[in-house]
Amino acid sequence: MNRGGLERLVDRLREDLIAVRPGAAGAPHDAVARVVLGAVAEPGDGVLGRMVESLGAAESAGWILSGRGATELVDALRQESAPSSRELTAGAARWRPRIDDAALARSLAQAARVGARLVLPGDPDWPVGFADLGPHAPLALWVRGRSSAVVASPSIALVGARAATGYGEHVAVEAAAGLVDRGVAIVSGGAYGIDGTAHRAALAAGGTTVAFLAGGVDRFYPAGHEALLGRIAATGAVASELPCGAAPTRWRFLQRNRLIAASAGATVVLEAGVRSGSLNTAGHAATLGRPLGAVPGPVTSPASAGCHRLLREFDALCVTDAAQMAELVRGHRPGPAGDDAPGSTHSSQRALEALTSHERRVLDALSVRRSRSVDELIRATGMASGPVLGALGALDATGLVARAADGWVRRRPE
Amino acid sequence: MNRGGLERLVDRLREDLIAVRPGAAGAPHDAVARVVLGAVAEPGDGVLGRMVESLGAAESAGWILSGRGATELVDALRQESAPSSRELTAGAARWRPRIDDAALARSLAQAARVGARLVLPGDPDWPVGFADLGPHAPLALWVRGRSSAVVASPSIALVGARAATGYGEHVAVEAAAGLVDRGVAIVSGGAYGIDGTAHRAALAAGGTTVAFLAGGVDRFYPAGHEALLGRIAATGAVASELPCGAAPTRWRFLQRNRLIAASAGATVVLEAGVRSGSLNTAGHAATLGRPLGAVPGPVTSPASAGCHRLLREFDALCVTDAAQMAELVRGHRPGPAGDDAPGSTHSSQRALEALTSHERRVLDALSVRRSRSVDELIRATGMASGPVLGALGALDATGLVARAADGWVRRRPE
Structure with missing residues (x-):
C-alpha cells in the first residue's frame, strides 16, 4: 500500500472512529494507528509493543503501511528496549501481508453496527493493570456494554475448566454471589463451565461482570453463550483486543487470558483439571504478581487436580469461600472509575496501600x-x-x- | 519417702527392669530414675526436662525422692537453661505428692506381664527425632511389639479426625497402602476414624505401623481398637511415654501428639475439621520443622476445613496422593538411629526438600x-x-x- 492509499484509509477510519469512540475527537490519529496495528498483529506481539513504546503508535503504523525497510528506523529506535533491525524486518513480514483496507473498513462498520466502543490507553476506562504487561499490553480494547465496568474495582477473575462438575458449579455460584455481595466485580472468559456459571451467578446477584473474548466482540463466542454474553453486555461489559470480525484461535485464547489476569485485582481458579486453560490465566496472574487463589476439591476428582497443582507448585493461596477470596484484594478501594486519575499514580497508590x-x-x-x-x-x-x-x-x-x-x-x- | 525407702525401691525396680528391658544391664540406675520420674511427672514437663538435662536423671530422681529443698541444688544448676529455685520448688510440689512405690511396683509388674519393653535415650530403638523436643522430650518409652519399628525409616505420620467421612477413609486407605508400597512406615495415634483406618490399611498392605498411645500400653485405648492395637503390636509397635496403669487424659493426648510428630519424618493430615486434635499434631510438626502435608477435600465438607486451614495459614504442602506424601521424606535416609548426627546436614536436607x-x-x-x-x-x-x-x-x-x-x-x- 502506498502513501496515498494510507491517507485515504486514515481519512475513512477517522470518520468511522468518531462514530465508535465516546469523545474520541481528542487523538484520532493515535486511535486510527492502534486500530490498524490491532488488525495486522496478533495479540501480545512483543516486537510491535516495543516499537509502539519507542516510536508511538502513529509512527509505527505509518512505517508498517509504508513498506519502508527497517534500516530507516534504526536511528529512531536507539533505546535499549526497542526492537532490533532484524526483529523489525521479521515483524514487517508478519504484519504487512495482513494489510487489507477493505476488511478494516468492514470491521469498523461492524463495530459501529453492534455498538462496540474503542477504549485506548489513557482513557478513564482503560485498565491500569494492563501497564504491567509491558510490551505485551494490548493496543486497544473493543467493548460492548458499559465500558466503565472494565475498570470496576475491586475486581476478581473467577476462572476454571469448561468441563466443570456439579461441585465446581456449586463453588462458582457461591464464589460469584458472595463476592458480588462484598462489592467485587467478577471478571471471566465467558466460556462454558466455570466461567459461564460465575458470570450467571454474578448477574443473578445483581453484580458487575466482565467477559473478555478471544475473538471480535461482534460475534459472541461460544455460540451457546450468545444470550448470556448479551446479558453481560447489558449491565457489565464484553471486551476484546481483537477487531470485530476476528475469529478466536488457540493463540488468541491464551493471550485473552493475560487480559483477564492483568485487568482483575486477583485471580481465583475455582475448578480445573491439569490441562485446563484456566491454569494459563493463573500463570499470567502469578507472573504479573497478582494475588492467586485456588479452591481445593476432592483429591479423587481429576477436575480439581489443576487447582491442587496450583496450591502445591505455584504458591496459590488456598481459598474456600468468598470471604477468603475477597481478602485477596483487601486494600483495593472500591470507587467510581475516573475518580482518580488513571495511570500509574492510581496503581502506585494501590500498591502503596498494600x-x-x-x-x-x-x-x-x-x-x-x-x-x-x-x-x-x-x-x-x-x-x-x-x-x-x-x-x-x-x-x-x-x-x-x-x-x-x-x-x-x-x-x-x- | 526417706533415703532407706528410696534404696529399697530402687533395688526392686532394678530387678523388675531387668525383666522388661532388652539388654538393660548397661545403665540400670539411669533407667530406674527415668521410670521414677515418668511416674511422678506429666508428659512434656519442661522444668523436669531442664533439670534432667542439667543434673542427669539419677540425681534429679534422687532429689525429688529425698524431699530436700531447692536451695541444695542451686550450685549444681548454674547453667542458664537450668530451672530456677522457684521452678524447682513448684515442680517438687507437683511431683512429690505422686511418689507411690506400691503403684510403681504394680506398674512395672504389669509392664512385665504384657511384655512391654522400656526404651531409653541412647538405645538403638530411641527415635533420634525426639532430641528436637529439647526439654520436652520424653524420659523413656514403653513399647509393646517390635521396638525397632519405632525407629523404622522413612516414616510418615498419617493423622486425622475421629469423625472421618467416607472420603477421608478412602484417602487414608490410599495413603497408607501407597506409602507402604514405597517402603514408608506409618505412624499414628490408634484413634477411631482416620488414625485407625491408616493403621489398618498399613497392616493390610504388609507394612510397618506404629501407634503412640496417651495412656499406658498395658491397656489399649480406645477399647474398640483393642484387637487392632494387638495386631499393630504383633508386627509393628504400640508405644507410650506413660507408665503402665496410667489413664489417658486430654493433656496426655496433646502431649502424645508431639511424639507422633517428632518420631516421624513428616506429618500428613488426611482429613480434619477445624477442631480436630490432629491439627495439634500438625502444629507440633511445624514447630519441629518437620515437613507438613495436608490433603484437601471439598470446600463444602466441614470435615476437610482443618486441612484447608493448614494449607492457608500454616504453609502445609498440598498433597493429593501417596507419591507426593513420600516426597515429603525424600532424602531422609533410612537407617538405624545414630547413623546420622542430627544437626545441620540433616536440617539442610530438610530445607532442600521444602x-x-x-x-x-x-x-x-x-x-x-x-x-x-x-x-x-x-x-x-x-x-x-x-x-x-x-x-x-x-x-x-x-x-x-x-x-x-x-x-x-x-x-x-x-
Missing part, C-alpha cells in the same frame, strides 16, 4: 535520585538481607522501585 | 565456587527479577545460599 511493613521500610530507605545498594539498604533498614531482598522483589513487581546501575532507586510516580 | 520451584531453579543456577550476580541469575533461570530476588531471600533465610563480593554463591552442606 505494602507490608518490610516493603514500606525498604521503600522509605530508597531515593528517587541516588541509587542504594542492597548492603546500604540492610544498614539503613536494620533488616536482614533475606527480608530486604524479598521486599525489593515485591516492590519491583509493583513498579515502585527500579534497578539502577549499582543498586536500586525509588521510581517517581509518573 | 524448596519452591522458583527457589529450586535459582539454587540450581548457583555454584559453590563462583559467585553469580542477580543479572546472571535472571538470565540463567529465565525468571524475572522479582521472583529471583524473592527466591534468594528465602534461600538466604534457610542458609542454602550466601552473599559474595559481587553476587551470590551456593553454600556447601556443612
Whole structure:
C-alpha cells in the first residue's frame, strides 16, 4: 500500500472512529494507528509493543503501511528496549501481508453496527493493570456494554475448566454471589463451565461482570453463550483486543487470558483439571504478581487436580469461600472509575496501600535520585538481607522501585 | 519417702527392669530414675526436662525422692537453661505428692506381664527425632511389639479426625497402602476414624505401623481398637511415654501428639475439621520443622476445613496422593538411629526438600565456587527479577545460599 492509499484509509477510519469512540475527537490519529496495528498483529506481539513504546503508535503504523525497510528506523529506535533491525524486518513480514483496507473498513462498520466502543490507553476506562504487561499490553480494547465496568474495582477473575462438575458449579455460584455481595466485580472468559456459571451467578446477584473474548466482540463466542454474553453486555461489559470480525484461535485464547489476569485485582481458579486453560490465566496472574487463589476439591476428582497443582507448585493461596477470596484484594478501594486519575499514580497508590511493613521500610530507605545498594539498604533498614531482598522483589513487581546501575532507586510516580 | 525407702525401691525396680528391658544391664540406675520420674511427672514437663538435662536423671530422681529443698541444688544448676529455685520448688510440689512405690511396683509388674519393653535415650530403638523436643522430650518409652519399628525409616505420620467421612477413609486407605508400597512406615495415634483406618490399611498392605498411645500400653485405648492395637503390636509397635496403669487424659493426648510428630519424618493430615486434635499434631510438626502435608477435600465438607486451614495459614504442602506424601521424606535416609548426627546436614536436607520451584531453579543456577550476580541469575533461570530476588531471600533465610563480593554463591552442606 502506498502513501496515498494510507491517507485515504486514515481519512475513512477517522470518520468511522468518531462514530465508535465516546469523545474520541481528542487523538484520532493515535486511535486510527492502534486500530490498524490491532488488525495486522496478533495479540501480545512483543516486537510491535516495543516499537509502539519507542516510536508511538502513529509512527509505527505509518512505517508498517509504508513498506519502508527497517534500516530507516534504526536511528529512531536507539533505546535499549526497542526492537532490533532484524526483529523489525521479521515483524514487517508478519504484519504487512495482513494489510487489507477493505476488511478494516468492514470491521469498523461492524463495530459501529453492534455498538462496540474503542477504549485506548489513557482513557478513564482503560485498565491500569494492563501497564504491567509491558510490551505485551494490548493496543486497544473493543467493548460492548458499559465500558466503565472494565475498570470496576475491586475486581476478581473467577476462572476454571469448561468441563466443570456439579461441585465446581456449586463453588462458582457461591464464589460469584458472595463476592458480588462484598462489592467485587467478577471478571471471566465467558466460556462454558466455570466461567459461564460465575458470570450467571454474578448477574443473578445483581453484580458487575466482565467477559473478555478471544475473538471480535461482534460475534459472541461460544455460540451457546450468545444470550448470556448479551446479558453481560447489558449491565457489565464484553471486551476484546481483537477487531470485530476476528475469529478466536488457540493463540488468541491464551493471550485473552493475560487480559483477564492483568485487568482483575486477583485471580481465583475455582475448578480445573491439569490441562485446563484456566491454569494459563493463573500463570499470567502469578507472573504479573497478582494475588492467586485456588479452591481445593476432592483429591479423587481429576477436575480439581489443576487447582491442587496450583496450591502445591505455584504458591496459590488456598481459598474456600468468598470471604477468603475477597481478602485477596483487601486494600483495593472500591470507587467510581475516573475518580482518580488513571495511570500509574492510581496503581502506585494501590500498591502503596498494600505494602507490608518490610516493603514500606525498604521503600522509605530508597531515593528517587541516588541509587542504594542492597548492603546500604540492610544498614539503613536494620533488616536482614533475606527480608530486604524479598521486599525489593515485591516492590519491583509493583513498579515502585527500579534497578539502577549499582543498586536500586525509588521510581517517581509518573 | 526417706533415703532407706528410696534404696529399697530402687533395688526392686532394678530387678523388675531387668525383666522388661532388652539388654538393660548397661545403665540400670539411669533407667530406674527415668521410670521414677515418668511416674511422678506429666508428659512434656519442661522444668523436669531442664533439670534432667542439667543434673542427669539419677540425681534429679534422687532429689525429688529425698524431699530436700531447692536451695541444695542451686550450685549444681548454674547453667542458664537450668530451672530456677522457684521452678524447682513448684515442680517438687507437683511431683512429690505422686511418689507411690506400691503403684510403681504394680506398674512395672504389669509392664512385665504384657511384655512391654522400656526404651531409653541412647538405645538403638530411641527415635533420634525426639532430641528436637529439647526439654520436652520424653524420659523413656514403653513399647509393646517390635521396638525397632519405632525407629523404622522413612516414616510418615498419617493423622486425622475421629469423625472421618467416607472420603477421608478412602484417602487414608490410599495413603497408607501407597506409602507402604514405597517402603514408608506409618505412624499414628490408634484413634477411631482416620488414625485407625491408616493403621489398618498399613497392616493390610504388609507394612510397618506404629501407634503412640496417651495412656499406658498395658491397656489399649480406645477399647474398640483393642484387637487392632494387638495386631499393630504383633508386627509393628504400640508405644507410650506413660507408665503402665496410667489413664489417658486430654493433656496426655496433646502431649502424645508431639511424639507422633517428632518420631516421624513428616506429618500428613488426611482429613480434619477445624477442631480436630490432629491439627495439634500438625502444629507440633511445624514447630519441629518437620515437613507438613495436608490433603484437601471439598470446600463444602466441614470435615476437610482443618486441612484447608493448614494449607492457608500454616504453609502445609498440598498433597493429593501417596507419591507426593513420600516426597515429603525424600532424602531422609533410612537407617538405624545414630547413623546420622542430627544437626545441620540433616536440617539442610530438610530445607532442600521444602524448596519452591522458583527457589529450586535459582539454587540450581548457583555454584559453590563462583559467585553469580542477580543479572546472571535472571538470565540463567529465565525468571524475572522479582521472583529471583524473592527466591534468594528465602534461600538466604534457610542458609542454602550466601552473599559474595559481587553476587551470590551456593553454600556447601556443612
